[in-house]
Amino acid sequence: MSQRFQGSRELGIFGYLVAGVLWFHRTKAPGSFRGMGPKFKRQGADSLIREDLNMRSMAWLSEKGGTGKTTSAINVAAALARKKFRVLLVDCDPQANTSFVLLGGHIAEPPTLAHVLIGQGEARDAIRKTRYDRLDLLPADVTLADANLALAVELGRERRLKVALESVDRDYDYVVLDTSPQRSLLNVNVMNYVQDVYVPVDPGIFSLSGLGQLQAAVAEVARFLDNPNLKIGGLVLTRMQRNNVCKDVENQLRELFGDLVFPTMIPHSIKIEEAHGRFVSVLDYAPKSPGAQAYVQLVEEILNHGREANGPGAAADRTVAETVHAA
Ligand SMILES: Nc1ncnc2c1ncn2[C@@H]1O[C@H](COP(=O)(O)OP(=O)(O)OP(=O)(O)O)[C@@H](O)[C@H]1O
């Protein structure tokens, strides 16, 4: 991980410069930035955080493939939109599965996230409506893999997504990001932007491997880049079945991570898979199915974060350092 962060010192200096300019304008010319972008306040010696924002952002992230990131991003976003929240779903995976589902089985036309990241388009122009009220999509296409490589030599390479999304995210109550399983600069960009990382864990003999590295990656981004409040919002068991492997993995996960593991578990359900094939959320395809009900319940738990002393909310209120320490 640390290799990928080589160069963050130069970018750190660049960040200082940008921060300094913003701070100067905010103090010397009050109001001059009003309505033009996010407002910031200082936190600690070297970080700026946005202070006037009610929007929440969450990334579905795990370094293991096929754990349910895309499925969770789509269904959580759809459930939030049903609850009348304005939601932006951002597809940060070159596989573009989320985009394919949300675009009704079509591949996204340019401009997509790739164009936005390499400066060939504005986020606002790349966002499109979906069949769902209040649910917009910033799609990916295969060129996102090239953009990920191209970014490596660009100035501000770890901040491109953050800069792009901060120009549009105040139009939304929730920004939900789907990610790829690879360790990539793109995922560093994701972690440098979001407030909460949610980790789907599918039960299997190797399920727990990689969780420690993910926590370390989150902690490094929080420490070395410009997202000091980044935290792991919770772990979600997905594709659960009634068998001993699932039971063992659940027990181990709850023992290791305690209240960071959501009470709700997503059952293995063919309806969830079928819904993808019909380009709808499982909430629309089979609202009464256990899979749909589980996602509805999960969203309630996500919304209740911080309200219960010992529930996952307590975990969500911890900083990454505390989370790593607690685990
Ligand atoms: N609860 C579930 N029940 C049954 N099938 C599921 C469930 N969740 C996900 N799947 C299926 O498992 C496969 C992998 O899920 P998904 O694409 O969401 O994982 P992912 O973590 O996004 O994968 P990747 O790492 O490749 O991006 C898909 O075919 C999906 O339809």
Ligand SMILES: [Mg+2]
């Ligand atoms: Mg996926």
